[in-house]
Amino acid sequence: MKLEMKDQPGQLVAALQPISAVGGNIIAVIHQRETLAATEVLDVQIVLELPEEGSLPKLLELLREQGVSVVRIGEQRLLYECTLITIGHLMHTDLSDTVDRIDTTGSAEVTDLSLAMPAINSPSSARITIRSTTRAEMKKAVQILRNVAEQKDLLIIEPLEGI
Amino acid sequence: MRIAILGFGSVGRGIARAILAKNLDITVTGLADSKGGVIDPAGIDLAAALDRKGNGGPCGSPDVTPSDVVAKAEYDVLVEVTPTDVDDGEPALGYIRAALGRSKHVVTSNKGPIALAYPELRDLAVANGVFLRYEATVCGAIPLIHAMQEGLAGNTISRLYGVFNGTCNYILTRMAEDSLTYEQALAEARELGYAEADPTYDVEGIDAAIKLVILANTILDMRTTLDDVERTGITLLTPEALRLAEDQDCTIRLIGEVVPEAGVLRVSPRIVSKAHPLVVEGTLNAVTVGTDLAGDLTFIGKGAGSTETASAVIGDLLYIRDRHVQGS
Ligand SMILES: NC(=O)c1ccc[n+]([C@@H]2O[C@H](COP(=O)([O-])OP(=O)(O)OC[C@H]3O[C@@H](n4cnc5c(N)ncnc54)[C@H](OP(=O)(O)O)[C@@H]3O)[C@@H](O)[C@H]2O)c1
Numbered sequence A: 001m002k003l004e005m006k007d008q009p010g011q012l013v014a015a016l017q018p019i020s021a022v023g024g025n026i027i028a029v030i031h032q033r034e035t036l037a038a039t040e041v042l043d044v045q046i047v048l049e050l051p052e053e054g055s056l057p058k059l060l061e062l063l064r065e066q067g068v069s070v071v072r073i074g075e076q077r078l079l080y081e082c083t084l085i086t087i088g089h090l091m092h093t094d095l096s097d098t099v100d101r102i103d104t105t106g107s108a109e110v111t112d113l114s115l116a117m118p119a120i121n122s123p124s125s126a127r128i129t130i131r132s133t134t135r136a137e138m139k140k141a142v143q144i145l146r147n148v149a150e151q152k153d154l155l156i157i158e159p160l161e162g163i
Numbered sequence B: 001m002r003i004a005i006l007g008f009g010s011v012g013r014g015i016a017r018a019i020l021a022k023n024l025d026i027t028v029t030g031l032a033d034s035k036g037g038v039i040d041p042a043g044i045d046l047a048a049a050l051d052r053k054g055n056g057g058p059c060g061s062p063d064v065t066p067s068d069v070v071a072k073a074e075y076d077v078l079v080e081v082t083p084t085d086v087d088d089g090e091p092a093l094g095y096i097r098a099a100l101g102r103s104k105h106v107v108t109s110n111k112g113p114i115a116l117a118y119p120e121l122r123d124l125a126v127a128n129g130v131f132l133r134y135e136a137t138v139c140g141a142i143p144l145i146h147a148m149q150e151g152l153a154g155n156t157i158s159r160l161y162g163v164f165n166g167t168c169n170y171i172l173t174r175m176a177e178d179s180l181t182y183e184q185a186l187a188e189a190r191e192l193g194y195a196e197a198d199p200t201y202d203v204e205g206i207d208a209a210i211k212l213v214i215l216a217n218t219i220l221d222m223r224t225t226l227d228d229v230e231r232t233g234i235t236l237l238t239p240e241a242l243r244l245a246e247d248q249d250c251t252i253r254l255i256g257e258v259v260p261e262a263g264v265l266r267v268s269p270r271i272v273s274k275a276h277p278l279v280v281e282g283t284l285n286a287v288t289v290g291t292d293l294a295g296d297l298t299f300i301g302k303g304a305g306s307t308e309t310a311s312a313v314i315g316d317l318l319y320i321r322d323r324h325v326q327g328s
Helices: A011-021 A055-065 A095-103 A135-152 B010-021 B046-054 B066-072 B092-101 B111-127 B144-151 B166-178 B182-191 B206-218 B239-246 B306-323
Strands: A002-006 A025-032 A041-049 A069-072 A080-088 A108-116 A124-132 A155-159 B002-006 B027-032 B037-039 B077-080 B105-108 B157-163 B250-259 B264-273 B284-291 B296-302
Touching (some): A011 A025, A011 A041, A080 A135, A095 A135, A108 A135, A108 B239, A124 A135, B010 B046, B010 B306, B037 B066, B066 B092, B077 B306, B092 B111, B105 B111, B157 B166, B166 B239, B166 B284
Parallel strands (some): B002 B027, B077 B105
Antiparallel strands (some): A002 A069, B284 B296
């Protein structure tokens, strides 16, 4: 996000403090001083990661209270990736519906899908890559997949390293 | 040191052969299989007993029962290596109780009694001033329990995970290597003697789950039963799934995992990077222990086999001898 603040000592700290207050993680701070000296306003760009979708409004409110104005909120990046394999009657149980249930969350999406169907009526296997904005969203997406798998009688193979 | 051996199958005979082959200063004064037994305070002729068994006969006389050996033979340590029963642990549980009650140390490779009744047996051992050791119950030759109890004493174990079943590991290795179906790989494992006629216990993850229960209850201060383990076996895996993993430099292994803090106890097929130390080939076992002081340690070795399992039993016997047994 791009922030605008008064060029006074302590202002940057005032802007960064709310981020940790909502449990966010600062990835980069880009500080620009090339603005016109007369404006006495500082432009700062911050790349950050939030624990969950809901933290953003809270953060904006806290920043406003600190007298920091948010000029622009950039694109949300899908930082987290997780690859799982599923086995079962994937087509009979509507694979696109399975994918939809994750995509409709809005904060996680299936970005890659490889399907192997050996023969009609025998179980097929698919590798699914999910990306999400936060770890919490990833956990949610994987839980959705687990629930769908239980309903549709599919086997889910999760990665060894935690999600 | 004098020992009595109950069970003269793969493990029991492995122990006898090691005693014969090496100068371990161990005398066997009692021996029994399902059909009979021998008691001889002067020491049983193990070579002759192995011969009788090799010719399809019983190891002793039908007049001497395993319970006679437990109750009447003169020994310092009972070596209990009869078949595992995961429902009630019998008849091994009764033999172990009786020996501890006689103030005899016990060494066992039998998962049933340890998984089902460890707290009771440990208390009984303590009350009688004797040792109860069970290194061979988990991962055969790998001295995992010794390592965690002694070598890693003082560490807090945050996570323990790995390949606890050699049969499943063999099947998955073969499915990945040569694109065999599950059924083909299982048939091959049976032919090589790596899988039982009824492979349920291995392929459904029950064997791995029992080992997790043993580690959880005896090392990690948890109170769990087999029903607490979330368990998925390998029977539904396809060669295509293994290839999809392979495409990303990964493979699939049956992983048992305990995370004490989070109460996680599960056995399930997992996607693992091929560069991970737990990715071992064939029937090997591998376990990673995550600790606070020592960091992560990975143990790799043979999880079964006559001599390999005997190695764990003998390690326990000598541990007891060095600390306790007098007058042998
Ligand atoms: N094999 C391994 O690599 C391995 C590894 C780790 C742990 N274990 C455990 O070690 C134990 C022994 O395994 P194993 O492979 O040696 O089994 P096994 O080859 O089947 O031998 C079992 C032995 O126990 C005897 N037996 C059966 N019922 C008995 C009873 N009621 N009283 C006394 N003896 C009895 C059998 O008698 P008969 O000879 O008359 O049939 C046989 O000699 C099992 O609990 C197993 O789970 C084995």
